[in-house]
Amino acid sequence: MRKPVKWYNIGDHFRFERPQKGRTRCFTQLNVDILGEPGVAADAESIHTLVLVFRSFGLTCEDFYIRLSDRELWSFAMDAWGVSADKRGYVLSAIDKMERMDREALVSWLSEHVGELAGLIYDDARKLAAIHDLDGLIAWGRSLGLSAERREVLDARMAEWSVLMGALRDLGCGDYVVIDPGIVRGLAYYTGFVFEAFEKRRKSRALAGGGRYDNLVGKLGGPDLHAVGWAMGDVTMLDCLEFCGKTPHEAVRPKLFMVFGESERGVCFGDVDALRSAGCRVVYSYRSNAGYGKQLKEASQSGCSHALIYGPDELAVGEVTVKDLASGTGIRVKREELAAYIGALDLKGS
Known part of the structure; x- marks a missing residue:
């Protein structure tokens, strides 16, 4: 050596x-x-x-x-x-x-x-x-x-x-x-x-x-x-x-659960790569036959802060529903603005 x-x-x-x-x-x-x-x-x-x-x-x-x-x-x-x-x-x-x-x-x-x-x-x-x-x-x-x-x-x-x-x-x-x-x-x-x-x-x-x-x-x-x-x-x-007074504060990285149908998988997986590259923690269901309801139930039990819903209605207009899993509220966001929107979320305590 x-x-x-x-x-x-x-x-x-x-x-x-x-x-x-x-x-x-x-x-x-x-x-x-x-x-x-x-x-x-x-x-x-x-x-x-x-x-x-x-x-x-x-x-x-x-x-x-x-x-x-x-x-x-x-x-x-x-x-x-x-x-x-x-x-x-x-x-x-x-x-x-x-x-x-x-x-x-x-x-x-x-x-x-x-x-x-x-x-x-x-x-x-x-x-x-x-x-x-x-x-x-x-x-x-x-x-x-x-x-x-x-x-x-x-x-x-x-x-x-x-x-x-x-x-x-x-x-x-x-x-x-x-x-x-x-x-x-x-x-x-x-x-x-x-x-x-x-x-x-x-x-x-x-x-x-x-x-x-x-x-x-x-x-x-x-x-x-x-x-x-x-x-x-x-x-x-x-x-x-x-x-x-200089204790470091760890940046809270968003933890997201992706919800999608089989026909929306390709678009969703493209965003999975982009969000992970931006530092987000991203998970999704491995069960190919899971419907939207079962996926949202799995999301609520996952410890994720938000669910990103890729439904046909959303994708038809180039949007994704971002659902706050704690409050149950959701908002439509343009896909091209998704990473910036997620990055601006206040996730303290999430």
Whole structure:
């Protein structure tokens, strides 16, 4: 398969937990991923795609923003703190909880895993999480006192940060993305840049989240593939759209039942094609021997809003009777004006 592979899917997902506001046991999720590309161009395109999805709902930079961080920055920090490899997952978990737990509780929990380092890690992590510009990140990196080898790796990473931020600006995402090292994502498989989207005008759960996960495909039995992607759930997204007054309204497509005699079938079927091409839902009886009365009875039970009656009297003058199945009223319409007439009907609630 040619790389990079770009794919998405939308499906139902499930959580084995107590339902909460914004988190239900069953939810629909959009997943968007780019596989097989190691460069930051893929990270930029992934974030740009997320911005485009939000904008397609009518949301603007006044409604949402994306917090961008980097797991590798925290790896450099843990080098400086002297955190062993087997304890780093606990440190990342603690950083992920910093916005939800106070210092005393979090340091107490973390000290069970890293001992006396817990207080230092918390305080230093707070300082890093408070940096929101690239120059600040570069200055922070220089203060770590890393070995020459790790310093060289850090400098290369900062260059990638510069490329990524420049690409996002060029892609029109500059007003949407903020540097925020406090985002680490709770799942252990992330390996690089990570990001989460939030509402701007109120505190809420993350609307979407994702990042770089270069080792996950291989760990799950597939080939070793670089990968970056994100996911968005329907529950928090719908809540956001309702709050912003931008809930999409699905266009109500007319559902029509065609009523005709055997000799009128050819003319009627010509209109079936034209109406379906115009976006109408059109049904009719498959029983060739059904009279007009039986067809109208079937129409009343079909859930259709209107019946279009092609009788010999109507067709003799080039007209069709459009019958409102709810009220029982009907009106004659010229065939050449039929599509326009149907399109102008007020079908709200139909």
